[in-house]
Amino acid sequence: MQRLIDPNGHVTPAALRDFAAGSLKPEELDQVAEHIAGCEQCALALAEAAEAQQPVEAPAGFEEEIRNRISHSGKGRAELFRFSFRVALAAGIALFFLFSGTFHALVNSRNPSAEIKAPGFSAVEKINTHLRDFSQQILEMEAFKDAKKAK
Amino acid sequence: MHIKAQQFENYVAQYKGLIITICLAMTKNYFDAEDLAQETFLAAYRGMERFDGKDPKAWLTTIAVNKCRDYLKSPVHKNLFLSESDMAIIADTGTAPEEQAEKNSSEALVRKLCGRLREPYRSVAQGYFCEGKKLSQMAKETGQRLRTLETRLYRSKKLLKVLWKEEQEDATADRSKRSCDTSGAS
Numbered sequence: 001m002q003r004l005i006d007p008n009g010h011v012t013p014a015a016l017r018d019f020a021a022g023s024l025k026p027e028e029l030d031q032v033a034e035h036i037a038g039c040e041q042c043a044l045a046l047a048e049a050a051e052a053q054q055p056v057e058a059p060a061g062f063e064e065e066i067r068n069r070i071s072h073s074g075k076g077r078a079e080l081f082r083f084s085f086r087v088a089l090a091a092g093i094a095l096f097f098l099f100s101g102t103f104h105a106l107v108n109s110r111n112p113s114a115e116i117k118a119p120g121f122s123a124v125e126k127i128n129t130h131l132r133d134f135s136q137q138i139l140e141m142e143a144f145k146d147a148k149k150a151k
Numbered sequence: 152m153h154i155k156a157q158q159f160e161n162y163v164a165q166y167k168g169l170i171i172t173i174c175l176a177m178t179k180n181y182f183d184a185e186d187l188a189q190e191t192f193l194a195a196y197r198g199m200e201r202f203d204g205k206d207p208k209a210w211l212t213t214i215a216v217n218k219c220r221d222y223l224k225s226p227v228h229k230n231l232f233l234s235e236s237d238m239a240i241i242a243d244t245g246t247a248p249e250e251q252a253e254k255n256s257s258e259a260l261v262r263k264l265c266g267r268l269r270e271p272y273r274s275v276a277q278g279y280f281c282e283g284k285k286l287s288q289m290a291k292e293t294g295q296r297l298r299t300l301e302t303r304l305y306r307s308k309k310l311l312k313v314l315w316k317e318e319q320e321d322a323t324a325d326r327s328k329r330s331c332d333t334s335g336a337s
Contacts, residue, residue, distance in 0.1 A: 022176040026223075029177060033220050037213060044209040046216070050172045056181075058167040058188065061285035066163060066192050068286070068301060073193075 004032055011035060011042045016049040155199050162207055163192050169208070170215045177219035179319065181261055182311040185280075187222055191215040233313055240310055242269045264314045268307055275300055276307040 004015040011019075011032050018024045019032055036042045170191050175184035191214050195202075202210060222228050265276040274293075278284040286304065290297045 020176050022179055030220065033177065033216050036216050037220065040206065040209045043212040044206060047169055047208045047212045050169055050176065055168045056172045056175050058171045059185065059279055060283035061279050062167055063163050064285045064287060066189055069189065069193060070196055
């Protein structure tokens, strides 16, 4: 069994050559690979060992395939964005109709020309009525307190 | 973003041979190597922003080694199996004598295995791996859509990886059988 790691903790030149040639045993390969994964110096040394031997050629269409795969992944994200936008828009429109429906019904009065104003059913009028009632209650309570004090 | 794309393309052009060599050294399977080399560059593209640009060779080598390690440990690699629809793509051909003789050459093996696929996969695989054609070129020649050819190439690669692995296993079995025979004879 050859020495894979030298005393300095780096991969030996022989091990790098064998690695690049594909002649290390699987356990040896994994051991060296684990070290290289965390050591820039040895990664560079491996690259140089690989370049020193007869290079393997990539297919002619290799670069184009990578470009295609990149553009597909980009398109995927753009499509997701467009889809999300459409969903958000649809939700917004739905909410708008939900809330404006009440206003629509109130505004769409049957007798627009009626002189006598119908009792106010609008939300604003309702709120006003409630507030008036509430403040009236407070006043009555204050009056009650005062009455109590007086006693 | 434009500068990043240009720089990335330079890296691919400059280091594709190196990366495929490393991937082949680790996987011992040309089709695995080609695919993992592509995966390496895709990962590099995604990580370009974080890369300081100091040593692209070491950086790419590290990514490649990690990709290959992960792949070799993955269940996908250990338990490669083909579905029925995959199997339908392989044509039944016997091994002719001249093919036997050429077996040892990697290039010849690539050609042989591509030839084992049925059409329309065979011509895409042969075009891409043996005839030095780009997919866009094949799309123009055949009138097929690029996306169609990409899908065919993807399926072809999946099969070719398995066929290569089987071929290597057969070759190992043959070698050990022959050495047993010769030792038996003496």
